[in-house]
Amino acid sequence: MIVLLIYIAIFVAAYVLVKFVARKATTDYASLKTVTFGDESAVVPNRFASVISILTIFLLWAAFTGSSLVPSFLHAPGPFIGDATFTYTAEADGVAPDDATVTVRVFEVGNDAEDPVVDPGDGWAKNDVDTIGAWRSGLIRVDDNDEYGRDQGHVVTAINGTPIEPGGSVETDYGRVGMSPKGTLNFEPSKGWQMEPIWLPAPEAVLARLSEIASDGYRDSTLWEHLGYSLFRVIVGFFFGALVGIPLGYAMGLSDWFRGWFDPIVEFMRPVPPLALIPLVIIWAGIGEVGKIILLFLAALWIMAIAARSGVSGVAISKVHAAYSLGASKWQIMRHVIVPNSLPEIFTGARVAMGVCWGTVVAAELVAAEKGAGMMIMVASKFQLTDIVIMGIILIGVIGFGIDILMRYAERLLVPWKGRV
Amino acid sequence: MSGLTIENVSMRFDLPNGTSVQALKDVSLDIKEGELMSVLGPSGCGKTTLLNILAGFLAPTEGRITLNGHPVKGPDAERGMVFQQGALFEWMNVRDNVSFGPRMAGKRERDWGANVDHLLDVVGLRDFKEKAVYELSGGMQQRVALARCLANDPDVILMDEPLGALDALTREKMQGLVLRLWKETGKTIILITHSVEEALLLGERLLVMAPRPGRIHEEYRLPFADEGVGRDLREVKKNPEFGQKREEILGMIWNMEEEIMGRTEAAQ
Ligand SMILES: Nc1ncnc2c1ncn2[C@@H]1O[C@H](COP(=O)(O)OP(=O)(O)OP(=O)(O)O)[C@@H](O)[C@H]1O
Ligand SMILES: [Mg+2]
Numbered sequence: 001m002i003v004l005l006i007y008i009a010i011f012v013a014a015y016v017l018v019k020f021v022a023r024k025a026t027t028d029y030a031s032l033k034t035v036t037f038g039d040e041s042a043v044v045p046n047r048f049a050s051v052i053s054i055l056t057i058f059l060l061w062a063a064f065t066g067s068s069l070v071p072s073f074l075h076a077p078g079p080f081i082g083d084a085t086f087t088y089t090a091e092a093d094g095v096a097p098d099d100a101t102v103t104v105r106v107f108e109v110g111n112d113a114e115d116p117v118v119d120p121g122d123g124w125a126k127n128d129v130d131t132i133g134a135w136r137s138g139l140i141r142v143d144d145n146d147e148y149g150r151d152q153g154h155v156v157t158a159i160n161g162t163p164i165e166p167g168g169s170v171e172t173d174y175g176r177v178g179m180s181p182k183g184t185l186n187f188e189p190s191k192g193w194q195m196e197p198i199w200l201p202a203p204e205a206v207l208a209r210l211s212e213i214a215s216d217g218y219r220d221s222t223l224w225e226h227l228g229y230s231l232f233r234v235i236v237g238f239f240f241g242a243l244v245g246i247p248l249g250y251a252m253g254l255s256d257w258f259r260g261w262f263d264p265i266v267e268f269m270r271p272v273p274p275l276a277l278i279p280l281v282i283i284w285a286g287i288g289e290v291g292k293i294i295l296l297f298l299a300a301l302w303i304m305a306i307a308a309r310s311g312v313s314g315v316a317i318s319k320v321h322a323a324y325s326l327g328a329s330k331w332q333i334m335r336h337v338i339v340p341n342s343l344p345e346i347f348t349g350a351r352v353a354m355g356v357c358w359g360t361v362v363a364a365e366l367v368a369a370e371k372g373a374g375m376m377i378m379v380a381s382k383f384q385l386t387d388i389v390i391m392g393i394i395l396i397g398v399i400g401f402g403i404d405i406l407m408r409y410a411e412r413l414l415v416p417w418k419g420r421v
Numbered sequence: 422m423s424g425l426t427i428e429n430v431s432m433r434f435d436l437p438n439g440t441s442v443q444a445l446k447d448v449s450l451d452i453k454e455g456e457l458m459s460v461l462g463p464s465g466c467g468k469t470t471l472l473n474i475l476a477g478f479l480a481p482t483e484g485r486i487t488l489n490g491h492p493v494k495g496p497d498a499e500r501g502m503v504f505q506q507g508a509l510f511e512w513m514n515v516r517d518n519v520s521f522g523p524r525m526a527g528k529r530e531r532d533w534g535a536n537v538d539h540l541l542d543v544v545g546l547r548d549f550k551e552k553a554v555y556e557l558s559g560g561m562q563q564r565v566a567l568a569r570c571l572a573n574d575p576d577v578i579l580m581d582e583p584l585g586a587l588d589a590l591t592r593e594k595m596q597g598l599v600l601r602l603w604k605e606t607g608k609t610i611i612l613i614t615h616s617v618e619e620a621l622l623l624g625e626r627l628l629v630m631a632p633r634p635g636r637i638h639e640e641y642r643l644p645f646a647d648e649g650v651g652r653d654l655r656e657v658k659k660n661p662e663f664g665q666k667r668e669e670i671l672g673m674i675w676n677m678e679e680e681i682m683g684r685t686e687a688a689q
Contacts (some may be wrong), residue, residue, distance in 0.1 A: 318508035319477055322566075326522035326573050327498025336525070340512035417511035420555040 002193065010059075014052045022048070058203060065202035066194045075285060076193035079134040080106055083116055084174030084189055089158040090125045092148035097157065100125035100260055102140055102175075106189040109133040117414075124148055130187070135196045137188035137239035155183055201387040206394070209387040218388070219379060221371050227395065229371040232402075233289065234357045237296020241353060245301045246346060249308025250338075259309075266309075268303055274360040287396035292361065299360045300353040307349020311342025344418035347411045354407055358400045373399075423489050425475070425577055425609060426451040430484035432470050432635075434604050435470045444470040444480070446634035452626075454489075454576070455607045457600075457646050459614055459624030461670065467635025468613045472579050474621045475611065476502050488577065498522060501575035507562040510684040515565055516541065516550040522573025532574065544598065560591035564598070571602065580612040584619065596622055596654055604650045617670050621645050621663060622654055629670060631677055639673065641666070 062070040066078050084104045091097045100121055107113035111129040121127040124147035132138040143154040157163060157168040160179045168223045169178035175189040197205065222230075251258040252266070277295055285291035315338055323333045365374025373396050380388035411418060445466040452458055470575040477496040486493040487592045488500065508598050509518050517524075519540060523533035534536050535567060544564040554562060563583060570578055583599075584592045596619060603610055614620050622626050625646045631638035643666070649657045657663060 079632070315564035316508065318504045318506070319510065321476070321496065321506065322502060322508040322569075323510075323521070323525075324478070325476055325498065325500060325502040325575075325579075326525060326569070328521075328525040330677070332525050336521070337510065340510070415512075417553065417555050 003064065007056065007060065010052075010056050014049070014056075016403065018046070018048045018052070026143055029167075031359045061200070064193060064195050065197070065205075066199055067202040067204055069202075069204055078192045078194045079196075080174055080189045080192065081108060081134055082106060082119070084158050084172075084187070085185075086172045086174065088125070088142055088156045088185065089161070090142070090146060090148075090154055092124070092146075092155075093153035095124060095148060098123040098125040098148070100127050100142065101344045102128045102130070102142060102185075102187070104138075104140070104187055105129070105131045106134055106174075107131060109136070113246030118356055120145070122161050132187060134189065135191055137186055140185045140187050142185055144192060150183075156185060159185075165382065195302075198384055198386055206391045207385045209385075210391050210395075213388070213391070218376055226371055226376050227373055228366065228407050230361050230373040231399070233292045233296055233361050233372070234354070237293045238300045238350075238353055238357050239362070240293070240297045241300025241357075242304045243348065244297075248301075249305040249310075250312055250342075252305065252309045253312025253342075254338075255417075262305070266305055269298075270306065274356065275363050278364055281364075292364050292369070295364055296361060299356050303353040303356060304346070307345050307352075308342060311345030312338055314340040314345060340353045342345055342413045344411075347407070347415055347418070350412070351404060351407045352401050355400065358396075358403060363394055423454045424456075425611075426487045427451075427475070427484050428487075430433060430471075430474060430481045430486065432467065432474065432479065432480045434579065434665075443634035445474075447636055448484070448635070450628075450637065452609060452611065454609055455610070455612045456625055457603050457623060458626040458628060458631060459612045459620040460628045461614065461617060461620045461627075461674065461676055462630030462635075462638070463632055463681065464615075466630045466632035469581055470631060470635065471501075471630075472581050474611060475577070476500055476579050498526070498573055499611050501570035501578045503563075503566050503570050503580040503583045505585050507554070508571070509562055509565055511553070511555050512611065512677055514553055515557070516553050516556045517545060518554055518565055519568045521569060526573075530559050537568075537572050540572050542575060543602070544568045560587050560595065563587065563595065567598070567602070571606065571608075575608070577609040577661040578609065582593065582613055582615060585615060593654060594617075597649075599623055600646060600650050600654075603646075617667050617674070618658065620670070621666055622649055622657060623655075627670075638677070641670075 033090040042285065059070065059074070061067070063074050064076045066072075066075050082105075084106055084177055087099050087101050089097055089099050100123065100167055101118070103116045103118050105113050105116045113133075115129045115131055118127050125142075126147070127143045128140060128142050130138060130140050130143060142156060143149050146154060156179065160172055162170045164170050164177070164179050166179050166181045166183050169176050171177075177186060178188065179187050180186065201209075210223075217223060218226065229412050249260075250264060252332045253259070274295060277298060281291045281298075285294055318347050319337055319341065320333060325335045361372070365372035365377045369375040373392055377389045377392035377396075380386075380392065427448055427450040428443055430448045431443070434442045434444055436442065448471065460471070460668070462468050470479065475493070475495050476479050477500065480494075493500070509522065515522070515539060520530075520537045522531055529657055538547075538550075541550055544567060546561060547570070549557065549561065554565060557565065563586075566583070584595050587595060599610070599612070600623065602608075610623075612620075612623055614623070621643060622644055622645055626639075627641040627643055628637055629639040629641075630636065645657050645660070645663060648660075
């Protein structure tokens, strides 16, 4: 909740700041337009916003993990570390109630900690000591060293003077003191706002893990092998999907028989998410490469067939007519008019298919694989290696994004007329 | 037997709902080689249908078309077509568009290169050869379409409102260009237009068609096209005879439109 509020605050503050600074600077064509609302061409991404957005995410991530990459004044309050104290009031049969102090040394998990040394104090209730790791909690049996134990009716009635009952709890400056139904105290040092590394490791931990895995590998394969295998499957699956799908789409666009024959199949398969095919493909082809490639082939096939089909049907009839009256044969019209005319659609389809394939391969590797990006994060998650999981997710995102950028680049290069007609 | 002959052509579109539209009824026409004919008529009178039949994109339900003595059965390089919107191929640059016909015929560049470059000069696009067609203005695109058609050296050029989408000034320049090309190349040209002035300027013969069913209503032989070659077309328009003909034809089409409206009102 607080994170969301901070995020919104940064969003608004950055907007105000950038608009204020950049107001006079821009004089390009779009800035001279007076009607921008609803004009799609006037809404280009603001680069400042993109940069600040990414920085904000890293900043929040670093701040809430106590990262050493950002100065400590930006850190969100961390968990309490140090010696926490509270007093308890105990009653026992036949004696007056007595107070004693509990001192708990809260230490960073991974470091060694020794019990703090305190004076037992006077009265029949003696002062206690214990150690608890940060973000953990622990039972504190205060009656163990007291002169009257449970068999003499020892009960704790108050913490820091606040009454407490079995099942209840009292907030202290250092954390929460709770009482179990049977009357045993437990102490949970305050956790602060930061995330425990096991939930969300700091950026530098992820980075360190990345360089470690990049040099040493993970599960008998190098990082590049894992990513390479995923990419290889996507490329091979997509390649065969396009190889079959595009001619199929052309046939459907050009012949009523093909259209009639394959329409039900394509229209049926299109809404089936490729993920739903994973179990069937595993049954049929196992978890090896063949199964994965069949899956990706199927994922790409329908998308490419539909893209090619609409590319063919989308050709302006006047262009075909023009080509005919210029003396072109059917085959020439196919080659010089219909195919180039369908390329923009096919590229759009290819971009979608690549995205779907990449998502599908990761999912398939999550289910079963020996190598691959998805397998890497799945295995890591079983061992609670959150840093590997996050690293894997980031790498998967970066690669997916990279694929799309490449496809867009190829598109600009090969079909520069797209969207310009 | 040279020239284009249209014999008793009728065209009926059977609609899916069981009714049918008689787009053309019993149209007969002889067009001599090298004639420049413009076609006028209210919207929906079958002009485009007639042109599509001449181009070979549609087969008439009755009648036949012959060009230079042989029947027209389908589209062919002998009959070139210029559309209202260029119908250019965006994936080719200007020069590749213009040389499309010869290239499809399997000719080599040394056979067509000089002619294509000459045509690009004629339509004033010499400096735009390598440009992508989507980077050109509407008027330039239309000139590319014209050059593309001419590069293929057809016997007949069919134009369906080729200048309809252009602004007045560009349009006037293009009209001059069409006249000049007609005189220089001696091609048979059939041009559909919605502008009476354009029809008068670009028609040795002017055909006025009437709707429902589409048929030839009136035919004129006009001197203005010959007069206009190589001259400022505004001078031609000042000719009192020109104004008189314009009024006459405008009135005729106006009456037809009235009649259509009247008929639809009566039907309601
Ligand atoms: N493919 C078709 N199917 C059904 N009816 C058609 C078809 N093409 C044309 N028609 C009908 O034939 C008639 C003539 O159409 P056409 O397009 O030839 O008119 P036009 O004279 O070119 O009109 P405009 O000046 O508006 O272009 C119209 O009534 C039209 O509805
Ligand atoms: Mg028309």
